[in-house]
Amino acid sequence: MPDLDLDELRAELDEFAQPQPKRSAYTPLEERIIAGFEDIVRFREEHGRAPQHGEDRDIFERLYAVRLDRLRAQLDSRALLADLDRFGLLDLADQQDQSEPEDLDSDALLAELEGIEATGDITKLRHVPSREERRAADEVANRERCADFDQFKPLFEQVERDLETGVRGTRPFVRDAGFLKADITTGQFFIIGGQIAYVAKLGEPIRAPNGQADARLRVIYSNATESDMLLRSLQRALYKDEAGRRITEPSAGPLFKSEANNDDTESGTIYVLRSNSTHPVVAEHREVLHKIGVTGGTVEARLAGVEKDATYLLAGVEVVSTYKLFNINRRRLEALIHKVFAPAQIDLTITDRFGNPVKPREWFLVPLVVIDEAVSRIRDGSITECRYDPMQGRLVMN
Known part of the structure; x- marks a missing residue:
């Protein structure tokens, strides 16, 4: 057998060298980085573009945009994700359509981004589901x-x-x-x-x-x-x-309480108005067309300058009835009243002082006697079981 020097022997053996086994498992941190990037890739597949910043964007798109910014800034994560990045999402040079990152002080965004540290350290990413968790979500x-x-x-x-x-x-x-x-x-x-x-x-x-x-x-x-x-x-x-x-199911919440919460008031007033507008629709239905609202102050103060307010049909109003209530959550009460009378809400569009079309709300085609009954039912708590039937012109049980 001829003698071989060491270099020749290595060359002969290289042909039989076994390839290095690929790593078959990732650390928990790497799993979450990959899972988070797969969210972004899926978004790109569905929408044909990378996620973008902006208050007009869906909260999850904004989350993905922030996450993508963080991933692009981390060389280690870019290397980890290179094989998955078939759209070139991590290539900063190709991101021409991205708007500037949004203000991360937005309450809504911060709520969704809880767990992403301001340091930008990708190792601080939390709340990204693992692949096991994602299989359940894929359903x-x-x-x-x-x-x-x-x-x-x-x-x-x-x-x-x-x-x-x-x-x-x-x-x-x-x-x-x-x-x-x-x-x-x-x-x-x-x-x-x-x-x-x-x-x-x-x-x-x-x-x-x-x-x-x-x-x-x-x-x-x-x-x-x-x-x-x-x-x-x-x-x-x-x-x-x-x-x-x-x-939860619809509920007016506790309207009357012995103790007031921060958003409650010691007293409130339900007011019912009629409009003096000369609009043909208003004139035709004036006796049954009422605006129903709730205020914590005086009704007079609430009605100051109504002639210039499209909400009040750009005309003076007549106060036809008021009802005083105590220890009441005004916002919930008003929402409840409008819900009960929603089937009778008038569909009317007027032009405001600046020429813009406005659809006034809180105006209902309801007889005053029915409003009186509704207030009585508010006091005894039975209003939550009622709705207004425009065809019968009265309150009926749900």
Whole structure:
């Protein structure tokens, strides 16, 4: 056998060298960085662009935009994510359409970005679901366009108004809250993935592979999509979503109390007005067209300068009735009254002093005697069981 020097021997052996095994596992931190970036990639796939900053953007897009900024600034994370970055999202040179980062003092954004430290250290990222958690969330992501969304749109609009006025509230969806799968029923609303979800249909009970009861749901979302997920899948997704909430049923809340909260007042006045406007619609219905409102001050002070206010139809008004109430949450009371009489709200558009079209609210085609009855029912608490029927011209029980 001829002698080989060491260099020749190494060259011969190189051909038989085994490739180095690839790392098959990531650290928990790397798993969360990857999972967070997969959110951004999925957004790019769905929207055809990188997430952007801006107050007009969805809160989750704003979250992804901030997260992407942090990832771009970290060389270690860019190297970790290079194989996943098929859209070049981490390439700073290609980001031409990004607006300037928004003010991170925004209360809404800070609420969603809780856990991302201001230092910009990617190792401080928290609340990014792992791949295991994401598999449960993916069951929610398989949605399709809701063809009959127009049927459900008014429901979502009403829920949003109820949340704004305090008629409805939200509760965290957590395991220790005593909220069982059986409690998910038709007609309930939830917040999941940043969208309001409505359970439109609950199918026949079925038996899951583990022997537990389950059912197929039809769930409609406020972004005009729907899914036919299982009841257990909805429950699991709500558990995994840290921002997941159950929206409570409508309630006026405690209108009368022995003690006042910060947003209560010692007394309030319900006032009922008629307009002196010469607008044809107003003139035709003047005897039954009333503006119903609540004030904590004097009615006279509230009505100063109404002739210049489109809310009051740019005309003088007549105070036809007032009702004094004590220890009352004015905001909730007014929301309750408007909800009861919503079917009789007038659809009227007028032009304000600057030529802009305005749709006045709080004007209802309701006889004064019915308003008197409604105030009586407010005092005894039975108003929450009533609604106004315009066809019958009276309050009826729900």
